[in-house]
Amino acid sequence: MALIETLDTGFGAWNPLLWLVALVVALLIAWLIRSRGESARPSGAESAKPYLSGNDAPSAEETHVGASNLYWGFTDALKGYYDRVVPIHSGILTDYVLWFIGVLALVIIMAGVL
Amino acid sequence: MIWEFWSANAPALLLAIPMLGAFATPLIGRMGKTPRNLWILLITALTFVTSAVLAVEVYTTGPVIYTFGAAASSAALVSDSGGIPVRIIFNVDAMSAFMALFASFVGMVAAVFSFPSGKMESGRDGYFALLLLLLVGILGMVCTGDLFNFFVFLEINSLAGAALVAYRIDKGVAVEAALKYAFLSTLAGLLVLYAVALLYGQYDSLNIAVIAERMQFGFLDKVALALLLTGLAMKAGAVPMHFWTPDTYSMAPSAITAFLVVASQASLYGVFRVAFTLYGLTLNYVTIGWFIIILGVLSMFVGVSMAIPQKDVKRLMAYHAVSQTGYMLLGVGVGLAVLGDPVMLESFGLTAMEGGIFHIVNHAMYKGLLFLTAGAIFYQTGTRNLNKLGGLGHSMKWTMLFFVIGALAIAGIPPFNGFASKLMIYESVFAFNPLLSIIAMVVSILTLASFVKVFHAIFMGPRQERYAEVKEVPVPMLAAMGILALLTVLMGIFPQQIVDLVISPAAGALVDQGSYIASVMGGL
Numbered sequence: 001m002a003l004i005e006t007l008d009t010g011f012g013a014w015n016p017l018l019w020l021v022a023l024v025v026a027l028l029i030a031w032l033i034r035s036r037g038e039s040a041r042p043s044g045a046e047s048a049k050p051y052l053s054g055n056d057a058p059s060a061e062e063t064h065v066g067a068s069n070l071y072w073g074f075t076d077a078l079k080g081y082y083d084r085v086v087p088i089h090s091g092i093l094t095d096y097v098l099w100f101i102g103v104l105a106l107v108i109i110m111a112g113v114l
Numbered sequence: 115m116i117w118e119f120w121s122a123n124a125p126a127l128l129l130a131i132p133m134l135g136a137f138a139t140p141l142i143g144r145m146g147k148t149p150r151n152l153w154i155l156l157i158t159a160l161t162f163v164t165s166a167v168l169a170v171e172v173y174t175t176g177p178v179i180y181t182f183g184a185a186a187s188s189a190a191l192v193s194d195s196g197g198i199p200v201r202i203i204f205n206v207d208a209m210s211a212f213m214a215l216f217a218s219f220v221g222m223v224a225a226v227f228s229f230p231s232g233k234m235e236s237g238r239d240g241y242f243a244l245l246l247l248l249l250v251g252i253l254g255m256v257c258t259g260d261l262f263n264f265f266v267f268l269e270i271n272s273l274a275g276a277a278l279v280a281y282r283i284d285k286g287v288a289v290e291a292a293l294k295y296a297f298l299s300t301l302a303g304l305l306v307l308y309a310v311a312l313l314y315g316q317y318d319s320l321n322i323a324v325i326a327e328r329m330q331f332g333f334l335d336k337v338a339l340a341l342l343l344t345g346l347a348m349k350a351g352a353v354p355m356h357f358w359t360p361d362t363y364s365m366a367p368s369a370i371t372a373f374l375v376v377a378s379q380a381s382l383y384g385v386f387r388v389a390f391t392l393y394g395l396t397l398n399y400v401t402i403g404w405f406i407i408i409l410g411v412l413s414m415f416v417g418v419s420m421a422i423p424q425k426d427v428k429r430l431m432a433y434h435a436v437s438q439t440g441y442m443l444l445g446v447g448v449g450l451a452v453l454g455d456p457v458m459l460e461s462f463g464l465t466a467m468e469g470g471i472f473h474i475v476n477h478a479m480y481k482g483l484l485f486l487t488a489g490a491i492f493y494q495t496g497t498r499n500l501n502k503l504g505g506l507g508h509s510m511k512w513t514m515l516f517f518v519i520g521a522l523a524i525a526g527i528p529p530f531n532g533f534a535s536k537l538m539i540y541e542s543v544f545a546f547n548p549l550l551s552i553i554a555m556v557v558s559i560l561t562l563a564s565f566v567k568v569f570h571a572i573f574m575g576p577r578q579e580r581y582a583e584v585k586e587v588p589v590p591m592l593a594a595m596g597i598l599a600l601l602t603v604l605m606g607i608f609p610q611q612i613v614d615l616v617i618s619p620a621a622g623a624l625v626d627q628g629s630y631i632a633s634v635m636g637g638l
Contacts, residue, residue: 005610007534009541010465016529016607023529060505064575067425067500070567075423082423085416089357093294096357100301100348103355107340110405112398113333 123187124168125180125204128214128253132161132221136246143239151229154242158222161249165211165218172211173619177633179259180204190323190634199321199634205259207630208619209471213256213383215616216475220376220482221249224369227486227594230587241281245370248274248377255380259634261310261392262320264384268306268349272299275377279366291358291365298358302345302381309341322392323634326627331396339397342388343405349381352443353412356436360420363432364498368489369594371428372482375435379474382442386624389450394627403451410443411550414557421564426498427488430568431481434524437557438477444554445470445539446624448546453625462545467621468613469538475617476531476605480523483598487517490587490595491572500571507573509584514573516595521569523602525562531602534609 006015050057057063075082088095120127135157143150172178180187182202190199206214225245235241251271258264276299280292314320316335317328329335348355359378363371389402417437424430449467452458490513491506492498507514523530526537536558544551586592605612623630 005608007537007609007613009469009538010462011541011545012537014528014534014537014609016534016609019528020607059579060576061578061580064504064578065570066504067567067571070570071422071563074563078419081419085420086423088354089360089420091357091361093297096294096298096355097301099354099357100298100344103347104305104340104344107344107405108337110401111336111340111343112401113336113340 120164121167121171123180124164124171125178125206125257126182126187128161128164128168128218128257129250131164132157132246132249132253135161136243136250139243139246140239143242147238150239150242154225154229154246155222157246158218158225158249161253162215162218162222165214165253168206169211169215169616172206172208173616177205177207177623177629178211179633180206191636198319199324202263203259203321203634204257205323205630205634206257207633208616208623209383209387209621210256210623212471212475212616212620213380214253216478217252217256217376217380218249220373220478221245221252223482223486223594223597224373226590227369227372227489228367229590235282237281241278241367244274244278244281245373248278248370248373251275252377252380256383259322260320261313261322261325264322265303265306265310268381268384269303271377271380272296272303272349275299275370275374278370279362279374281367281370282365284365288365291361294358295362299349302349305341305345309338309345312338312341321634322387323631326392326394327631327635329393329396331393335393335396339388339393339402342392343385343402346381346384346388347409349378350385350443351378351413351436351439352409353416353436353440356413356417359436360424360429360432363435363485364426364428368428368485368492371432371489372485375481375485376478378435378439379442379478382439382474385443386446390453390624391627391630395454399453400451403447403449403453406443406447406450407550410440410445410447411553413437413440413443414554415440418557418560418564422560422567425500427491427500427503427568427572428485428498430500430564431484431488434484434561434564435477435481437561438473438481438524440557441473441536441539441554442470442477444543444550445473448543448550449621449625452546458546459625462542464618464621464625465538466542466546467624468617469535469542471620471624472538472609472613472617473532473535475612476523476535476602479598479605480520480530480532480602483516483520483595483602484524486591486595486598487513487520490591493587493591494584495581500568503572504575504581505573505578506581506584508577509581510573510586512586512592513595516599517569517573519599519602521562521565523606525565526558527562529603529606531605531609534606538613 006013142153251267254267276292276296280289282288312334317325351359421430421433445466449463452463523532526532
């Protein structure tokens with residue numbers, strides 16, 4: 001038995017060893033490209049500072065892009081979906097029970113009781 | 115001598131050890147923090163070793179029957195029982211052994227992570243006692259062959275879980291989350307109890323194998339099926355009965371959240387056991403199979419889409435837990451839908467089931483890991499708000515590494531374990547219905563996108579002034595995360611060995627209703 005066997009999915013196969021070899025090769029290429037760059041940059045010089053049209057750079061806290069600023073386009077595009085789904089998650093226990101009873105009714109029908 | 119006793123009584127010891135441990139914890143806790151922690155470590159380690167002993171026996175010799183109170187515990191039909199299995203019987207087949215093995219492992223890791231995580235908190239003895247009782251509930255649910263016994267362990271699971279969710283109180287918010295969990299769990303438990311009563315009235319037995327053998331699938335059996343499936347699917351967190359999961363998972367201490375994932379999977383096990391073993395081919399398996407598939411697809415999509423806009427890291431991860439449960443439901447649901455067609459079952463149904471079952475353990479590892487990393491971040495920063503976090507990659511490098519491993523695994527990126535099980539699900543489900551497989555892949559992409567956001571929000575960016583004092587978490591917490599991270603990697607690199615060793619036998623045990631019945635009623 002090979003140490004790292006090929007995973008048989010019934011339709012295809014997946015060998016982690018081959019993937020790892022490919023990953024190492026890709027990392028090697030990345031390292032080679034990186035090593036061709038400048039080894040050092042001027043420190044303390046004006047060119048090392050961020051340039052914001054002559055304005056002072058904001059503090060570290062302010063430059064970090066917060067989680068809410070990410071994927072707004074995705075949620076905006078699916079606004080119609082979110083406007084319906086988010087309110088369902090009301091946090092109200094009786095709402096949860098209603099959904100539960102609704103699914104129970106559905107399963108009773110699907111199971112062939114009615 | 116001791117080894118023989120241990121091996122012969124492993125199913126009973128599997129529960130007796132953590133139960134004894136739970137009740138003795140408050141006493142040992144009076145001796146101090148270190149003896150108590152050592153005691154908890156000993157108990158959880160012994161429980162894990164016992165489950166491993168049991169698993170080895172099951173995987174080498176077949177299902178293990180343990181009859182409580184009988185002179186010969188290995189015989190279900192003892193001489194004084196009149197030919198019927200009247201006593202409580204544990205029927206540990208490959209599926210049960212698989213569940214018990216990883217549940218006890220995650221329980222041990224959750225305990226280790228908890229050692230330093232609550233140093234400023236009181237009531238730690240009760241916390242650990244409840245953690246052990248939660249472990250008892252889970253192990254009992256997956257090992258028992260008795261329906262009423264299953265209900266009892268479901269209740270232990272629910273009550274211990276709810277009490278642990280309320281542990282932090284947190285201005286009443288955690289208590290509210292626990293109350294919701296307790297209420298819904300009680301409701302589910304009552305439905306299960308009512309279903310058990312219906313089946314007992316029908317078949318004069320509480321034993322799963324006996325009821326399965328006599329199953330007529332009449333009117334009351336159908337009502338019982340609906341009650342069991344709905345109650346257990348709700349406890350497993352399937353959409354649209356998942357609403358409690360973000361509330362509960364986000365408010366519980368992180369180690370408990372990681373373990374609650376396993377507690378939910380015990381209910382998922384219940385869904386599978388009811389469908390495949392209790393009812394088997396007598397039920398309208400195509401309809402019920404599709405019902406489980408639809409629950410799975412809804413869980414996958416609603417879970418991930420609700421995760422994306424979340425700002426609380428644990429709430430976000432809780433929605434992902436719902437989403438990942440969908441994969442398991444999808445894989446095993448496909449297996450159920452083709453249960454009556456041997457050609458399709460052989461062609462792709464079993465692989466889909468194996469993928470779903472493999473995903474259960476993978477999910478326990480990487481989701482447990484992710485919740486622990488969230489706990490580590492909360493431990494050091496005191497916040498779960500993604501908008502307030504940032505730049506922690508400078509000071510919490512190990513936590514960041516473990517988070518990346520967990521995030522890539524949940525997104526199904528090779529070579530981590532999530533990829534292996536998802537690949538099995540994608541390819542086999544594609545043969546059943548290509549659309550379902552495509553949805554599953556899209557959900558994985560959205561999962562990756564969501565975790566890129568979390569990674570950026572927590573770890574990227576310049577070092578922040580307000581977190582200048584933040585440093586890496588204590589060693590026990592790192593060790594707990596490291597163990598899960600290591601397993602997440604190893605299970606991705608050696609997937610076929612794991613499938614051959616534990617997953618295929620577990621799927622086979624689910625499908626083979628006849629063997630389950632025969633192991634109790636004789637005729638093997």
